[in-house]
Amino acid sequence: MRLAVPCELTLSIRAIRTYLLLLLFLALRAFGNLCLAWGTKHLHEALAAHPLAYLRSMAQPFIALGIVMLIVALLVRLALLSVADLSFILPMTAVGYVLAAVLGRFFLHESVSPRRWAAVALIFAGVALVGSTPHSTTGKIQGAK
Amino acid sequence: MTWVLVAVMVVATALSDLLQSYEMKRAGAQSVGARGVGRLLRMVVERRYLLLSIACLAFSFFAFMALLQSAPLSFVVPASAASFILETVAAKILLKEEIGARRAAGALLVLIGVAALGG
Numbered sequence: 214m215r216l217a218v219p220c221e222l223t224l225s226i227r228a229i230r231t232y233l234l235l236l237l238f239l240a241l242r243a244f245g246n247l248c249l250a251w252g253t254k255h256l257h258e259a260l261a262a263h264p265l266a267y268l269r270s271m272a273q274p275f276i277a278l279g280i281v282m283l284i285v286a287l288l289v290r291l292a293l294l295s296v297a298d299l300s301f302i303l304p305m306t307a308v309g310y311v312l313a314a315v316l317g318r319f320f321l322h323e324s325v326s327p328r329r330w331a332a333v334a335l336i337f338a339g340v341a342l343v344g345s346t347p348h349s350t351t352g353k354i355q356g357a358k
Numbered sequence: 359m360t361w362v363l364v365a366v367m368v369v370a371t372a373l374s375d376l377l378q379s380y381e382m383k384r385a386g387a388q389s390v391g392a393r394g395v396g397r398l399l400r401m402v403v404e405r406r407y408l409l410l411s412i413a414c415l416a417f418s419f420f421a422f423m424a425l426l427q428s429a430p431l432s433f434v435v436p437a438s439a440a441s442f443i444l445e446t447v448a449a450k451i452l453l454k455e456e457i458g459a460r461r462a463a464g465a466l467l468v469l470i471g472v473a474a475l476g477g
Contacts, residue, residue, distance in 0.1 A: 288398040288402075301461070307471070343468070
């Protein structure tokens with residue numbers, strides 16, 4: 214699908230798509246990890262004890278769901294890399310660390326120290342700075358065919 | 359042994375990301391609809407660099423697991439942030455990405471934040 218739209222408009226559509234992919238990736242990874250953590254904690258056997266235990270654990274619905282979510286997350290990240298710089302994506306996905314801390318606090322009732330809140334503030338300041346730079350600088354990006 | 363594992367983890371992560379970024383820049387913009395995801399999955403199997411990147415990812419993951427077993431999490435997470443520096447420099451030199459003062463400053467803030475979060 215190719216529409217004749219002014220250059221500035223195409224740029225902003227591309228920017229929105231980058232952020233949507235970013236959000237999708239972060240959500241998939243965070244909840245995929247959460248599913249895995251939840252699933253493994255409700256297993257009846259120790260994983261490290263036997264290699265086959267890993268295979269058997271995949272019958273557990275939460276573990277299976279977590280694995281599928283993480284595989285899709287990897288594919289979404291590939292799509293993200295097709296429209297944005299690696300040096301842009303790396304700092305932006307660091308928001309995932311913050312998300313993990315928040316989810317840990319919400320679901321596992323972990324406490325967050327002032328030092329950690331300061332770290333979160335630093336990460337968001339950095340993300341805001343990086344987000345204000347052009348998403349792709351290599352100029353090889355073409356529309357999907 | 360700890361530092362060997364850290365080195366394996368950092369280098370394997372960086373290699374994996376660089377291979378993926380290189381291949382996806384060449385592939386052009388991809389979508390993530392039902393069709394797009396299927397197409398991406400096929401690309402991972404068919405494209406040599408992507409397949410190699412998955413192998414690197416496996417190496418970095420096993421090194422990460424081994425590190426978690428022997429070292430505290432508050433060491434492992436900041437240590438894994440070291441790949442951040444390596445990858446940003448490599449993205450500039452090898453992938454020819456333009457890293458201006460603003461992006462460099464932002465990346466540095468994020469790096470300090472991640473290290474402080476883990477410690």
